[in-house]
Amino acid sequence: CRAVVLISGSGTNLQAFLDAAADSACAYSLAAVISNKGDAYGLVRARDAGVATEVLSHKNFGDRESFDQAMAELVDTYQPDLVILAGFMRILTPGFVRHYSGRMLNIHPSLLPKYQGLHTHQRALDAGDSEHGATVHFVTEELDGGPPILQAAVAIEPGDTAETLAQRVLVQEHKIYPLAATWFAQGRLKMVGDRAELDGELL
Ligand code: GRF
Numbered sequence: 024c025r026a027v028v029l030i031s032g033s034g035t036n037l038q039a040f041l042d043a044a045a046d047s048a049c050a051y052s053l054a055a056v057i058s059n060k061g062d063a064y065g066l067v068r069a070r071d072a073g074v075a076t077e078v079l080s081h082k083n084f085g086d087r088e089s090f091d092q093a094m095a096e097l098v099d100t101y102q103p104d105l106v107i108l109a110g111f112m113r114i115l116t117p118g119f120v121r122h123y124s125g126r127m128l129n130i131h132p133s134l135l136p137k138y139q140g141l142h143t144h145q146r147a148l149d150a151g152d153s154e155h156g157a158t159v160h161f162v163t164e165e166l167d168g169g170p171p172i173l174q175a176a177v178a179i180e181p182g183d184t185a186e187t188l189a190q191r192v193l194v195q196e197h198k199i200y201p202l203a204a205t206w207f208a209q210g211r212l213k214m215v216g217d218r219a220e221l222d223g224e225l226l
Pocket of ligand 1: 200
């Protein structure tokens, strides 16, 4: 299974994939890491691991459609079986999403369907929630709304800030995201209609 990872920033989730893929027993290989920002630290992580990198700046395109078109062409040069969004901070066009339907994953830092969109940690704190977490899901045209695959929850503790909470959620993200990718690479995970299916069971 060949995977391409799209990033925009620090790439701690990317690092979890790089670490997993360094093991020859890993079910997937990372064909390339592509960023829409040239200064994304994740690019350094990828280069250090010997993985091909590309930068495609959205600023060089007049609209979302033309950027996504160019991005899909670039991604497809690596012939991926799987596209992994790992902190890729761009809203994707329906055409891009459809092109990778059933083979594109995202991780969102909340217990979806709660807190789609941004500032999830602060929103969980403001709501007085007792727990928070992250969700791996297939990407569909609905932003942060595709079929959930795997969630990890963490308890919210007294004195937590958005930063301390984000740190604890990230530790969980780094476990569940490579696990979901492994399931996909092993052929155990599929998108069937608007649901995810693992080992033939709807999730
Ligand atoms: C994480 O919070 C992830 O849930 C969200 O974007 C962030 C990426 O962080 N989709 P990193 O670049 O992997 O450190």
